[in-house]
Amino acid sequence: MKTPSSPKKITWIIGMIAGFLGIIGHYVDVQILSEHNYILLLVxxxxxxxGTTFRDL
Incomplete structure (x- = not known):
C-alpha cells in the first residue's frame, strides 16, 4: 500500500470550498446550497x- 501524499494547494482549496458550502447549505436556508448540500460534501x-491518493493531483 502506498503512503498518502499531501494534495496540491488548488486541490485542497477546491475540496475545502465544496465541503464548506455543503455545511453552510445544511445549516442555513440557501436554496441552491440546501438542495445539494450532501452532494457538495461528497464532492x-x-x-x-x-488528492492524497494520487501524487500529481
Missing amino acids: GFLVLAA
Whole structure:
C-alpha cells in the first residue's frame, strides 16, 4: 500500500470550498446550497481523498 501524499494547494482549496458550502447549505436556508448540500460534501471529500491518493493531483 502506498503512503498518502499531501494534495496540491488548488486541490485542497477546491475540496475545502465544496465541503464548506455543503455545511453552510445544511445549516442555513440557501436554496441552491440546501438542495445539494450532501452532494457538495461528497464532492469535497472525494476531491481531498483523491488528492492524497494520487501524487500529481
